Amino acid sequence: MTFQEIIFHLNKYWHERGAIIVQPYDLETGAGTFNPATFLRSLGPEPWSSAYVEPSRRPTDGRYGENPNRLQLFYQYQVLIKPAPFDIQEQYLNSISTMGIDFSEHDVRFVHDDWESPTLGATGLGWEVWLDGMEITQFTYFQQVGGIELDPIPVELTYGLERIAMFIQQKENVFDVMWNEELTYGDIRQREEYEFSRYNFEVADIKRHIMLFDEFEKETFNILENGLVLPAYDMVIKCSHIFNIIDARGAISVTERAYYIQRVRNLAKAVAKAYVESREKLGFPLLKKRNKS
Amino acid sequence: MEEYAHLLCEIGVEELPHSISFRVARDFKESFTKLLDENRIDHGEVRLFSTPRRFSILIQNVSQYQSDYEEEKRGPSFDKAYSDGRPTRALLGFCRANGIEPEEVVFKEVRGSRYIFAVKKIKGDKTVKLLPDILETVLNGMRFPKTMRWEKSNFSFIRPIRWILFKYGDEVVGYDKVGLSSSEYTFGHRVYSSEAIKVENVEDYEELLNKACVVADRDKRLNLIREGVERITKELNTRVPEGAEVLFEVNTDLTELPNPVLCSFEEEYLTLPPEVLISEMVEHQRYFPLMDSEGKITNNFIVISNIKDNTKSKAGFERVLRARLNDGKFFYEEDKKRNFFDYLEDLKAVSFHPELGSMEEKVRRVEKISGVISDYLKLEDEVKRDILEAATLCKNDLVTQMVGEFPNLQGIMGYYYALESGHGERVAKAIKDHYRPRFSGDRTPEDIVGSVVGIADRLDSIIGIFSTGYEPKGSRDPYGLRRAVFSIIRIIVDKKINLSLSNLLSEVVGIYPLVKDKENFKKKLEDFFKTRIRSVFQELGFDYDEIDAAMANVLDDIYEAYRRVEALHRFRSREGFKDLFIAFKRMANIVKEGGECDESGRVNPDLFVQQEEKALYNYYLEKKSYIKRAIDSKDYEEVYEILGSFKSYVDDFFDNVLVMEDNRNLRCNRIYLLREIVESFSGIIDFSKLVVS
Numbered sequence A: 001m002t003f004q005e006i007i008f009h010l011n012k013y014w015h016e017r018g019a020i021i022v023q024p025y026d027l028e029t030g031a032g033t034f035n036p037a038t039f040l041r042s043l044g045p046e047p048w049s050s051a052y053v054e055p056s057r058r059p060t061d062g063r064y065g066e067n068p069n070r071l072q073l074f075y076q077y078q079v080l081i082k083p084a085p086f087d088i089q090e091q092y093l094n095s096i097s098t099m100g101i102d103f104s105e106h107d108v109r110f111v112h113d114d115w116e117s118p119t120l121g122a123t124g125l126g127w128e129v130w131l132d133g134m135e136i137t138q139f140t141y142f143q144q145v146g147g148i149e150l151d152p153i154p155v156e157l158t159y160g161l162e163r164i165a166m167f168i169q170q171k172e173n174v175f176d177v178m179w180n181e182e183l184t185y186g187d188i189r190q191r192e193e194y195e196f197s198r199y200n201f202e203v204a205d206i207k208r209h210i211m212l213f214d215e216f217e218k219e220t221f222n223i224l225e226n227g228l229v230l231p232a233y234d235m236v237i238k239c240s241h242i243f244n245i246i247d248a249r250g251a252i253s254v255t256e257r258a259y260y261i262q263r264v265r266n267l268a269k270a271v272a273k274a275y276v277e278s279r280e281k282l283g284f285p286l287l288k289k290r291n292k293s
Numbered sequence B: 001m002e003e004y005a006h007l008l009c010e011i012g013v014e015e016l017p018h019s020i021s022f023r024v025a026r027d028f029k030e031s032f033t034k035l036l037d038e039n040r041i042d043h044g045e046v047r048l049f050s051t052p053r054r055f056s057i058l059i060q061n062v063s064q065y066q067s068d069y070e071e072e073k074r075g076p077s078f079d080k081a082y083s084d085g086r087p088t089r090a091l092l093g094f095c096r097a098n099g100i101e102p103e104e105v106v107f108k109e110v111r112g113s114r115y116i117f118a119v120k121k122i123k124g125d126k127t128v129k130l131l132p133d134i135l136e137t138v139l140n141g142m143r144f145p146k147t148m149r150w151e152k153s154n155f156s157f158i159r160p161i162r163w164i165l166f167k168y169g170d171e172v173v174g175y176d177k178v179g180l181s182s183s184e185y186t187f188g189h190r191v192y193s194s195e196a197i198k199v200e201n202v203e204d205y206e207e208l209l210n211k212a213c214v215v216a217d218r219d220k221r222l223n224l225i226r227e228g229v230e231r232i233t234k235e236l237n238t239r240v241p242e243g244a245e246v247l248f249e250v251n252t253d254l255t256e257l258p259n260p261v262l263c264s265f266e267e268e269y270l271t272l273p274p275e276v277l278i279s280e281m282v283e284h285q286r287y288f289p290l291m292d293s294e295g296k297i298t299n300n301f302i303v304i305s306n307i308k309d310n311t312k313s314k315a316g317f318e319r320v321l322r323a324r325l326n327d328g329k330f331f332y333e334e335d336k337k338r339n340f341f342d343y344l345e346d347l348k349a350v351s352f353h354p355e356l357g358s359m360e361e362k363v364r365r366v367e368k369i370s371g372v373i374s375d376y377l378k379l380e381d382e383v384k385r386d387i388l389e390a391a392t393l394c395k396n397d398l399v400t401q402m403v404g405e406f407p408n409l410q411g412i413m414g415y416y417y418a419l420e421s422g423h424g425e426r427v428a429k430a431i432k433d434h435y436r437p438r439f440s441g442d443r444t445p446e447d448i449v450g451s452v453v454g455i456a457d458r459l460d461s462i463i464g465i466f467s468t469g470y471e472p473k474g475s476r477d478p479y480g481l482r483r484a485v486f487s488i489i490r491i492i493v494d495k496k497i498n499l500s501l502s503n504l505l506s507e508v509v510g511i512y513p514l515v516k517d518k519e520n521f522k523k524k525l526e527d528f529f530k531t532r533i534r535s536v537f538q539e540l541g542f543d544y545d546e547i548d549a550a551m552a553n554v555l556d557d558i559y560e561a562y563r564r565v566e567a568l569h570r571f572r573s574r575e576g577f578k579d580l581f582i583a584f585k586r587m588a589n590i591v592k593e594g595g596e597c598d599e600s601g602r603v604n605p606d607l608f609v610q611q612e613e614k615a616l617y618n619y620y621l622e623k624k625s626y627i628k629r630a631i632d633s634k635d636y637e638e639v640y641e642i643l644g645s646f647k648s649y650v651d652d653f654f655d656n657v658l659v660m661e662d663n664r665n666l667r668c669n670r671i672y673l674l675r676e677i678v679e680s681f682s683g684i685i686d687f688s689k690l691v692v693s
Helices: A003-016 A088-097 A161-169 A185-203 A206-225 A230-248 A254-281 A285-292 B021-038 B089-098 B127-141 B202-211 B218-236 B247-252 B267-271 B274-285 B313-336 B340-347 B359-376 B381-393 B401-405 B412-420 B425-433 B448-467 B481-494 B501-511 B518-539 B544-550 B558-572 B577-593 B611-632 B636-645 B647-656 B664-680
Strands: A048-057 A073-082 A108-112 A115-117 A122-131 A134-145 A155-160 B004-013 B046-051 B054-063 B069-077 B106-110 B113-122 B161-168 B185-187 B196-198 B259-264 B288-291 B297-305 B351-353
Touching (some): A003 A048, A003 A073, A003 A161, A088 A108, A134 A161, A134 B313, A206 A230, A230 A254, B004 B202, B021 B046, B021 B127, B046 B202, B054 B202, B069 B089, B089 B113, B185 B202, B218 B259, B259 B313, B267 B313, B274 B313, B340 B359, B351 B359, B359 B381, B359 B501, B412 B425, B448 B481, B481 B518, B481 B558, B501 B518, B518 B544, B518 B558, B577 B647, B577 B664, B611 B664
Antiparallel strands (some): A048 A073, A115 A122, B004 B161, B046 B054
């Protein structure tokens, strides 16, 4: 299976189980969780089921394209289903075994790992899924998002696409993964890893980013004050990414770091609250949709 | 139906966190059994099963009925129940309320008075009717470090419950909370048994699971792992290193069908420090490292798999480890290309605290404090040189790639890199050791070099953070300042370090630029230390009054204060000392009250009237110089031995002499006597602070 076939497979698999296949968000996100299809849709009583690829940026993990296992940008395959189905573990395992992975030959394990995103004010309980000792998925029952207790509880599945591809194709170096029959992951992305590593670690202007953070933070509140939620959430994503770059530049101390995280969290919380209120005003439309069907 | 039947209750869950799954199972068993007992349901042996995906109990011979019992209710007192031998209204009312006739009441004595009692025989209920409530109470009453919700009713539990097998004899016990209904079905191993398994006869439960590839008995799994690992280690003439022992239980709680698989990695990775290899295998992958007979790590390791056929998975287990070791090796080689000393320059770019500057600035302060301590301890030049060298290098590994990647190797990598760059073993070891003790049961640094740097490093954090105006309050202590004091004291006590913290603070607070009012700042710090030292001493097992009585001037010498408290603690439990301390506390109290006597008054032997006061005085005179000598030489053992020898004299004195005599001269002379004795022990113990009963 090539890298893109894995994506096709998962799209088809979750499409058949009723998920909306949404597209990657058009802003720099740190994880699939940041996509509004997860962060915002997990809030409130409306049912939701979506699946998508999310390019996820982790500036501090960049290694100039030289490390066989580390990337400053990688692809998550993200599934969010609310409420969490009773047989979600089986559904998940089935999504893996239908890629041709035989669990009587490969040891699959759910290893305790509770998830927390301090910037999103989000927590969940769950596992790392290990396949022959390698973590391939984060499996989480969200409990809180944007500081809001969730009800009903969504489940989030975050597949590490590169790792799954390395496993299936038996590659020791991510850049050797076959993207399609012809080109490798390295052909497509290695230069990008180098340039962004240099930018994130060496070139990004610290002062300008600190200023940008302040500006986007102000803009979040400006938008919220004007009664809009979705554009305000974009600003939260921007702040989070800018913070990640400031962090990668090693420009802040441990305490300052905590302070920045707190600022992003405060924005996320304000937006989460406004989002639930706005959906309520609309009468939680997806709730009615389900009742009709 | 027979009178007894077996009961089986299995809670099927999505994988429990391995660190507490067994505790969860045990709690379940205990509280279930306790509730049966409380409900007077007779039962036999209780067996517990525990795997990552289930916990269950099989209880032999559970009675079909609760045992009958009598309920007693107390009514009015006998006097109020009858008037002229006839039932009063109070008695009649009581009988009516309890549905009995006045003739049926019984009389019982309660604290000397007779009362009326109604005794009701209550017939035991059917067990099967009570079981759902019992399970409900058990599940609701279980406590976990963290809980989650996952279904409609928002029930909170440690992980989602996915099935409940609840069967009593041939009957399924109905239970349909937590988003599902109980049944007589269980589930086997995920891979080898996909269909639900009907448990016809509850006694076959373990065997049915065995057939479905689940070893439900935890001890049996643990043994399978132990035997499997032992078989391999014997064959290879290797052993599992000490720190990896914990993996036996960890893997027991991570598998339902454990299978040891022998794997290996390429020999080239053996050039990595053993700590790196072990940390990768044990902490991250839960693999068993293997050591040869000489204690060297080998390139073999054991993985506990959860499936039978591992011909293909073996390569996967190895690949994961190889990827991590490859990272490690790359960083290790890169880091060694530079002289270890040169990393100090990089510390300038790492912030310690926004108001306290960089890590490099911190290191400079640690050097300075280390130097001052070395001088106080009058250490040899050679040792002091090592201390200063270690202080300079102690944080350098934080900016190496290896520690950046594997933060738990801080200190350890410093050790290897320092040796690599030609620094001495003692210096290298101190770099590693200065973080000790890292947790409460941890060892302190091996020698004085690491100890001094360790104290200086923590002292700098405490003084520095304090100088920013921050004080730990309540349970909030993000900088770990309390832990830091604890560690300092552990080192001082372990290494028998005599050090005046008070003088040390005076000498070093000047190097903190944020400190404006030195005296005031020092006082605040000292108060913090005193409070913290008290609670550390309490953590070490001493009573608060012992600490108060013996920790005078603690900041002049923490170690001596510790020894005084320790000696007091030890002697206090000795035969006869309890009474002795009561007597001395009485003396101290009398002296404190003063009795309207002259504060500088001295004993006049001519004023003694009674034999016992003379005897006490003479004995005191005889011992006075010995007490002083013992105190001066800090021989607290001897001080308390002497104190103990006062017993008969003190007892005789208090038995026969009235101190608070009307005659002022006689009275004050006695008080002067007591004062001299009590004061001769001052600095060792303040008797008035002891709490005696």
